[in-house]
């Protein structure tokens with residue numbers, strides 16, 4: 001028998017549904033279709049100019065034209081360590097920081113470094129599509145822990161306990177969450193830390209939206225509640241993409257106890273070497289800057305959140321929770337799915353998203369992409385006028401059903 005053309009591990013990998021829908025939306029826009037896209041998983045702002053200037057300068061400096069350490073530039077690891085201490089409640093040595101090609105790569109490197117075949121990973125659902133795929137790539141077994149609107153999309157130790165087996169090794173924690181915008185309070189974070197400590201679990205805490213919160217400075221960090229033992233099993237994932245409108249620059253990082261960080265560096269030394277030096281220098285400028293320099297983006301998101309949630313809440317059949325962080329809203333559309341379109345019931349949020357794209361010229365991501373049918377994810381990283389126009393189109397479509 002001849003060998004398979006494509007390896008099983010890639011045959012079985014699902015492509016990112018959010019990136020695919022976003023790409024369709026972008027190509028429709030490029031063709032001149034009058035489309036409003038709520039599909040983007042990224043800020044609509046340009047990267048602040050002081051960051052771009054730092055990169056231009058870096059590109060001219062021959063020091064940046066050559067290989068640098070796979071773990072990242074020393075200057076960048078230092079600012080990351082300092083900032084994490086302020087925000088995540090942990091003492092961080094720069095040697096614990098590994099710079100990666102974005103937060104996605106950070107998640108990948110963490111899983112590859114920590115998981116053996118058959119290790120089970122608790123993933124609260126709805127979840128970011130990448131987690132289960134990357135867990136599987138690393139040989140692990142994703143275990144979805146379902147939540148819904150009635151519990152504000154949050155898990156508790158009691159719920160997680162029901163999904164634990166002797167093979168459970170890790171919990172993925174993300175607050176604020178993509179896709180729901182849920183933020184765990186101090187008490188809830190402390191309860192999860194206590195649970196992971198008691199159960200001997202590793203925790204990967206994805207803090208990429210940590211500073212995009214509403215009504216609070218930043219999201220409570222699970223690290224602030226970790227016992228000494230748990231800090232030895234706590235891995236943080238973060239990046240500059242969302243906070244600084246730098247999704248295209250590809251800079252993220254893993255922060256882990258020394259031995260785990262060394263494992264991540266070893267992997268990267270064989271996989272990709274250093275992240276682009278120009279991007280790393282841009283990230284230094286971003287992280288070293290005063291928070292005021294980028295607060296205008298947060299303010300815009302806060303305003304757009306008010307607008308999108310109020311507009312959605314006014315549509316009959318749509319139930320929506322106020323997201324406390326990130327730039328997504330995750331309404332339930334259950335009340336719309338039994339209605340008829342051209343003689344047949346809509347049936348699923350996937351079908352509703354298709355119909356909205358075709359007939360209302362609005363792009364949204366169906367909940368199915370996050371293991372949560374019956375919901376839609378709308379990003380509010382678009383202009384204030386776009387939000388009013390787009391939700392107006394959804395309201396018109398839904399009321400005509």
Ligand code: PMP
Nearest residue numbers: 041102103104128178208239241
């Ligand atoms: N974590 C979460 C929860 C995300 O939503 C994203 C981006 N969609 C990332 C990590 C990774 O971001 P990036 O790779 O662009 O840094």
